[in-house]
Amino acid sequence: MTTPNYMAQLGATLVDRGFPILPIQPRSKKPGMYRQGAWHDYPKWSRHCERATTENEVDIWSDWPESGIGIAAGRVIGIDIDVLDGEIAAKIEGLAKRMLGDTPAVRIGRAPKRLLVYRAAQPFAGFKYPPIEVLGQGQQFIAYGIHPDTGQAYDWPVESLADLNLSDLPAITEAQAREFAQEAYLMIPVALRPKSLSVGRQAAGECAHLPEQRGTFAAVEDALTYIVNADLDYDSWVRIGMAIKGALGDAGWPLFERWSASSQKHEPKTTAQAWRSFAPQRIGAGTLYKLALDNGWHPAADLQLNGEIVSEGVHPAQGLIDGVREGLLDGLLEQNEPDAYRPPPPTPLPAGWDAVDGVLGQMMQLMITTAKRPQPVLALGASLCAVGALMGRKYRTESNIRSNLYVVGIAESGAGKNHSRVVINELFRRANLLQYLGGNKIASGSGLLTALMRQPAILFQLDEFGMFLAAAADRKRSPRYVTEILDLMTELYTTSGTTYFGVEYASTQHNDAHRAIHQPCACIYGTTTPLHFWQALQAANVADGSLARFLILESEEDFPDSNEVFGSIDPPQALIDTLVLIHEGGGQLSGNLANIGAVAEVEVEPLVVPTAPEAQAVFRALDQTLLQELRRARGSGLSSILARIEENATKLALIRAVSRDPVAPQIEASDAAWGAMLARHCAELTIREVAARVSENPTESNHKRSLKILQDAGAQGMSKRDFTRRTQFMDLHQRDSVLKTLVDAGFVALEQRLTKGRTAQWIRYVGGEEVRS
CATH class of the missing domain: 1.10.10.10 (Winged helix-like DNA-binding domain superfamily/Winged helix DNA-binding domain)
Structure with missing residues (x-):
């Protein structure tokens, strides 16, 4: 049977639609070129990953008989689900569409295996979590051709790639792709996971910053004892062989031969041929040392490695080991110092945490009674942020503290995290206050500023907050427009009582981003699972203070008994009326500029909420206690979290006071004590979890x-x-x-x-x- 010439049929169309393509040899998966009446391998084909395909190239390739079409990855990303269990493959496809976007480009080669196509927000290298592979810069996948195993054409069951523009595909970042791949990998039963080295999960070139390529025979030999060759896949076997040759040259042959022979797949002739073919350029000892370290290798102090191992010869877990040996948890502080600050023992939420009345109490009650699985803790966090947004630019304390809060609600998947957001949406809709609701996602720093210019007091309710934070906190892999979101959140938190002047750009297209925003009040309520949130954090988030601004509230019971009646949200009119009253500044600011978008020419004048003398005494006592703890915590990395307790306590007390009486509020001693109690609990939870989870490597x-x-x-x-x-x-x-x-x-x-x-x-x-x- 003659193979169609797909290049002649579809090549020009794909190029016009923005896809970088390359020719594929008939009935294969290999890029090829046709010379002197025969197909040959295509050297240096990967250059097509870095530039657009030209019309001249397509004209030449179209004359090559039976040419298939490959897509050069980089600007285009392929998510390869190499799973032969149809049910699992379908579930992973669904996961990809939920986490990365509902792409219409799905390719089937050997069913039920499938490949999903996305657009890179910024090109990145591919990586593997076998059998899940993300194809990126320097790789390619087949778009049109005959599958070498099935003998059938590759199929596009939803929409053909030739009917789509590149811009039609959802854009993803490397951080998002890695998050998906990790989640997908966990969905695959152990029996279906191929035996593969973890180095296969590293991005191409990731070891470039490790020790120099050359190594010593003794160190490589020692490291190989921690890299087990138990029926590994072919790619991992080749990678280790190339790393050995890159580290030692031909002198490494005895080590590769011995290591390869430890597998039942070993064929001496094949091993020798492969070794002769290896020509490593950027792989060597660094790859081997990294794998061995990850697998528990502890090189002797006198072992010559021909370069630093990780960080000046220190084992990547040395901080933990040293801390443990001192009787500490993760080496946070010197415990043998009698006055050193130590993370407090775990405690449940303190008694009285839900002792709120007024609007807060009514909102919580509505959320609890209408949820299938009531989550009182999350209901409190959502209500605080909602009321805080309505109070924005309308109320302040005598010390100019405002009501902008950042709260993260943590509960397991399926625990009912979404219900509080749904209730708030319905409350704001009925009160005609939808202008206070920001988008469900924040795509960039400029997007955040644009929303604030439109509505300077605003509530963002973000689902999958852990995934968002993973991307925003990853300064090495995420593009700047994503990482600057967290930077802006940190800055906006401290400018709510003054004027935010925006960002200077060279281009006049960003003039709006520099408009002054008077007294911005961004309230953020994010929900996530414990694993996603704590794994998203990095040690830098503790040091730079971004983590300290968040109040972390964790569900006390992820799966409580279900309500018999749930779902119907019918708030009382009195609650609606009070929300409107807070929006109007207690009825005293009706028509005030605080209710409209950013107006640079006019300052807003919020209502000053006085603090009763007894409440002032509570805050003074809290300040003295925190001062001592800050002095003891100097140098521990925890001072940024401790330093925010009093500010967060004041914000909580302010919101509680206005919730109780929007017209003539006053912060009472009970408000101050409640705010201090909750802020301290959240800070202690954060400190404990940072100690237990947040790692440098x-x-x-x-x-x-x-x-x-x-x-x-x-x-x-x-x-x-x-x-x-x-x-x-x-x-x-x-x-x-x-x-x-x-x-x-x-x-x-x-x-x-x-x-x-x-x-x-x-x-x-x-x-x-x-x-x-």
Whole structure:
């Protein structure tokens, strides 16, 4: 059967629609070129990933017989779901469309495997979480041709790529793609995951900043003992061979031969041929050392590596190890200093946290009674942000503190995080206050400023906040227009009582971004899962103070008993009327410029809410206590969180006072005490979780996550089998290395117990009297 010439049929159309293409050899997946009556491999084809395809190239390629069409990735991103279980493949496709956007470009080669096509917000290199692969810069995928295994044409069941413009595809960032790939990988049963080295998950070229390419024979030999070749996939096998040759040249052949022979797949002739073909350019000792370190390698101090390992010869988890040996949790502070500040033990929400009346109490009650799964903690967080936005530019304290709050509500998936947002949307709709609602997503820093210029007191309700934060906090991979969102949030938090002057741009197209915004009040309520939120944070977020501005509220019960009657939201008119009254500044600011968009020429005059003498005494006592704690926490990285407790407490007290009496509010002692109690609880929760979860690197993250799992198991501990099941984010050597570190440090103990007539290994947390969460 003759293969169609897809290049002649569709090549020009795809180029006109913005896609970079290249010719594919008939019935194969390889780029090719036709010379002297035969197809040959296409050298340096990857240059098409970096530029547009020309009309002249398409004219030449169209004459090549039976040419298929490949898409050069980079500006175009392929999400390859290499799964033969139809149900799982469909679920992963659904996950991609939820997390990355509903792309119409879905390609089927060998069903049920599939590939989804997206547009890169900024080109990035591909990576793997086998069997999920993200195809990026320097890679390609087949768009049109005959599949070499099925003998059938590649199919586009939704819309053909030739019917779409590149701009029609959803744009994604590398951070979003990685977040998806990690989630998708967790959906795949262990039995369906190919045995592959974790280095395959690194972006191309990611090891370029590691030690120099050359290594020493002794160090490479030692590192290879931690890189197990147990029926690895071909790509991983080749990558290790090239890394050995890059590190040692031909002198590395005995090591590669010995390492390759440890697999049942080993074929001496194939191994020798592959070695001769290896011509590594940018891969070497750094790749091997990185893999070995991730798998638990502890190189001897006198071992010559021919370069630094990670950070001046320090093991990536050294901070944790040193801290553990000092009897600390993650080396936060010197515990042997009697006056040192230490993270407080875990506590539930303090009694009286829900003791709110007025509008706050009514909103919470409405959310709780109409939800399928009531979430009182999240209802409080959502209500505080909603009322805070309505109060924006209308009320202030005597010290010019405003009501702009950043709150994160944390609960597991399926716990009912969305309901509070739905109630607020309905309340604002019925009160004709929809102008206060910002978008459900913030796409860029300039988008945030544009929304504030339109409505300077505004509420953003953001779902999947952890994913958003992962992108906004990742300064290495995310584009600047994404990372500047978090920078602007940090700055706007402290300029709510003054004037924000925007950003200077060279282009006149951004003149609006520089317009002054008087007294901006951006309230942010985000919801997320614990895993997404804490994994999104980086140590820099603690140091730069961005994390300190968020009040973290975690659900006390993720899956409470369901309400028998739920869903119908019918708020009382009295609640609607009071929301409007707050919007009007207690009825005293009707017609005031605080109710319209940013007007640079006129200052707004908010109502001053007095603080009763008893409340002032509460704040003075809080200030004195925090001052001592700040002095003890100097240099720990935690001072930014402690420093914001009093400000957050004042904001909470202000909102509570106005909620109770919008017309003539006054901050009473009970408001101050309640605000201080809740702000301190949120800060202590943040400090504990930062200690337990936030890491500088993947190795330290593995230690912290494992320690948390064992702590949660309590004094009874858990079996080695259960621990293995709970730590599938590590491979065997990583897991054994983590356990060895924790045992050596005295945090956990390994025991033999008789269980159901059999002896089983048991792991028990023994690191302290208190189990920190």
